[in-house]
Amino acid sequence: QRPQILEDIALDLYLLRVLAPVQARLSNLVNKIETLDKDLVLATNLVDEWGRGFVAEADYLQEARNTLSFNEAMQRRGLDAVTSPQVVSEHSTSKVLITEWVDGTRLDLDASPDVPRLCAVAINAYLTMLLDTGVLHCDPHPGNLLRTRDGRLCILDWGMALEVPSDLQYSLIEFIAHVNGEDYEAMPDDFVNLGFTPPEQLERVRRSNLTEGLSFVLRQLSQGGGGKKMSERVVDEWRERYGDTLSEEELRAKAREEMQAKMSAQLASEGVDVSAVTNVMEEMQRRNREMFRVPPYILYVARAFSTLEGIGLSAKEDYSLVQEAFPYLSQRLLTDDSPRAKAALRSMLYGRGGNPGS
Numbered sequence: 205q206r207p208q209i210l211e212d213i214a215l216d217l218y219l220l221r222v223l224a225p226v227q228a229r230l231s232n233l234v235n236k237i238e239t240l241d242k243d244l245v246l247a248t249n250l251v252d253e254w255g256r257g258f259v260a261e262a263d264y265l266q267e268a269r270n271t272l273s274f275n276e277a278m279q280r281r282g283l284d285a286v287t288s289p290q291v292v293s294e295h296s297t298s299k300v301l302i303t304e305w306v307d308g309t310r311l312d313l314d315a316s317p318d319v320p321r322l323c324a325v326a327i328n329a330y331l332t333m334l335l336d337t338g339v340l341h342c343d344p345h346p347g348n349l350l351r352t353r354d355g356r357l358c359i360l361d362w363g364m365a366l367e368v369p370s371d372l373q374y375s376l377i378e379f380i381a382h383v384n385g386e387d388y389e390a391m392p393d394d395f396v397n398l399g400f401t402p403p404e405q406l407e408r409v410r411r412s413n414l415t416e417g418l419s420f421v422l423r424q425l426s427q428g429g430g431g432k433k434m435s436e437r438v439v440d441e442w443r444e445r446y447g448d449t450l451s452e453e454e455l456r457a458k459a460r461e462e463m464q465a466k467m468s469a470q471l472a473s474e475g476v477d478v479s480a481v482t483n484v485m486e487e488m489q490r491r492n493r494e495m496f497r498v499p500p501y502i503l504y505v506a507r508a509f510s511t512l513e514g515i516g517l518s519a520k521e522d523y524s525l526v527q528e529a530f531p532y533l534s535q536r537l538l539t540d541d542s543p544r545a546k547a548a549l550r551s552m553l554y555g556r557g558g559n560p561g562s
Contacts (some may be wrong), residue, residue, distance in 0.1 A: 205262065205264065205299040205300065209262055210259070210262055213255070213258050213259060213262065216258075217251065217252075217254075217255040217258070220251045220254075220255075221248055221251050221252075224244075224247035224248055224250070224251045225244040225247055225248065227247065228243050228244055228246075228247040229244075237493075240493070242497070243493075246497065246498060249500055250498070250500060250503065252500075253500035253501075253503060254503070257342065257364045257366075257504070258364075260363065260364060260365070261363030261364050262363075263298060263363075264296060264297065264298055264299060264300065264301040264363075265296070265297070265298045266363075267301055267361075267362045267363040268291045268293065268296050268301055268362075270339065270341075270362035270363075270365045271288045271289060271291050271303070271362040272291055272293075273337075273339065274288050274333070274337075274339070274341070274359070274362065275287060275288050275290075277332075277337045277339075278329065278332075281332065281336075283325075283328070283329065283332065284356070285322075285325045285355075285356050285357060286325050286326070286328075286329045286356065286357045286358075286359065287352075287356055287357070287358050287359075288358060288359050288360070288362065289303035289304060289306050289358065289360060290303060290304040291303050292304065306350060306352065306358050306360070307352065307353050308350035308351050308352040308353060308358055309350060309351050310346055310347060310349070310350060310351075311323070311326070311346065311349040311350060311351050311357070311515055312346040312349075312514075312515050312518050313346075314351045316351060316355075318351075318355055319351065319519045320516075320519045320520055322351055322355075322356075322357045323512070323515055323516045323519055323520075323523070323528075324528060325357045326344075326349060326357055326512055326515070327512060327516075327525070327528045327529060327532070328531075328532050329357065329359070330344070330508055330509065330512060331529060331532045331533070331536075332532070333368075334368055334373070334376065334505065335368075335373050335376060335377055335532075335536060336373070336536070338367060338368045338369065338370070338373065339365050339366070339367060339368070340365060340366040340368055340504060340505070340508060341359055341362060341364075341365055341508065342364040342365055342366050342504040342507065342508060343361050343363070343364045344359070344507075344508050344511045344512060345511055346511070346514075346515060347360075348360040348361045349515065364504075366501060366504045366505075368501075372398070372501070374542070374544045374545070374548075375394065375397035375398050376398065377533070377536065377537070377544070377545065377548050378390075378394055378397070378544060378547070378548045378551075379391070379394040379397075379398060380529060380533055381533065381537065381548035381549065381551050381552040382394060382548075382551055382552075383422050383426075383526065384526070384529075384530055384533065384552045385551045385552040385553065385554070386419065386423075387551045388418060388419045388422075390551060391418065392406055392409040392410045393406070395409060395496070398499065399497070399499035399501075400496055400497065400498070400499065400502075401495055401496055401497075402495075402497065405494060405495040405496075408474075408494075408495055409495050411470075411473065411474070412470055412495070414492075414495075422526070424437055424438060425524070425525070425526055426524060426526040426527060427522075427524060428522045428523050428524025428525075428526075428527060429517075429521060429522050429523070429524070430513065430514075430517045430521075430523070433521075433522070439452060439455065442455040442456075442458070442459055443455065445458075446458040446459075509525060512525070513525045516528065533552070534552075537549040537552065
């Protein structure tokens with residue numbers, strides 16, 4: 205470990221905590237958004253969460269424990285296709301970590317025909333961490349995912365890990381099940397359980413048309429192909445809706461008009477005099493900020509799975525993270541007898557309402 209690393213981290217975090225509220229104010233100013241106190245609190249909380257991870261990475265004994273516990277957890281579950289480096293505990297300290305050498309190739313650079321299979325192994329491993337073992341590896345950049353010579357996936361660098369409590373695990377399971385079952389009406393409750401929506405804003409979220417927009421986005425994501433393919437499908441849907449003779453810019457204008465009309469209708473339904481609102485979109489943006497917040501843990505989850513999606517897309521152009529998650533989720537729900545898991549399974553199988561024919 206580099207000398208005085210904790211002092212350097214502490215100084216960096218102090219500067220980031222000073223600058224984060226300034227950056228939030230400037231960003232809101234550029235976007236013509238009023239800065240609220242909670243914006244400044246959120247900016248500082250995000251820095252604190254990153255700081256927690258950076259400080260944890262400096263404890264090599266904790267990294268050794270994370271590495272060993274992952275290996276043991278995967279072995280207990282019979283997941284032999286994934287592993288982590290073997291720690292040489294007798295020679296490791298809080299400042300020196302020694303592991304056995306791993307002979308392998310970066311997963312995103314390997315040309316072996318089994319790379320797509322290992323991408324599926326990676327998704328299965330990360331879902332197991334997130335929804336079962338409760339300790340998520342938070343640094344899955346391509347250099348930390350190796351294909352070993354014997355065709356297994358080896359995950360390196362366990363310094364940054366996120367503990368996922370059981371209640372959050374079930375909330376995530378419910379959300380993923382509702383996505384797979386297209387049970388979008390259940391999602392406002394998911395937002396509260398996951399920490400995205402304050403409980404007092406639940407009814408406002410239910411009355412809003414956000415679920416319709418979310419269903420559109422999730423439907424596109426489930427078809428795979430990443431951002432490029434998703435953009436192409438969105439334009440295709442616009443052509444079906446507004447006419448195939450319009451240019452792409454004209455289609456965007458039509459989509460904005462429709463969005464503005466829906467936003468105006470939503471404001472009117474809440475008793476707002478729309479004629480007195482100078483900018484409907486800015487008003488809706490302000491209201492949405494009241495209904496939603498960003499829980500710090502989502503930074504790690506989003507980073508982990510967006511990296512995995514990128515590796516998957518490099519091996520298969522139509523790769524879909526949502527579809528890849530389905531086999532694991534099915535097995536997880538079929539083997540869990542808790543009431544929340546059973547309800548999530550019914551939702552995934554039968555959609556809205558969780559009952560046959562609903």
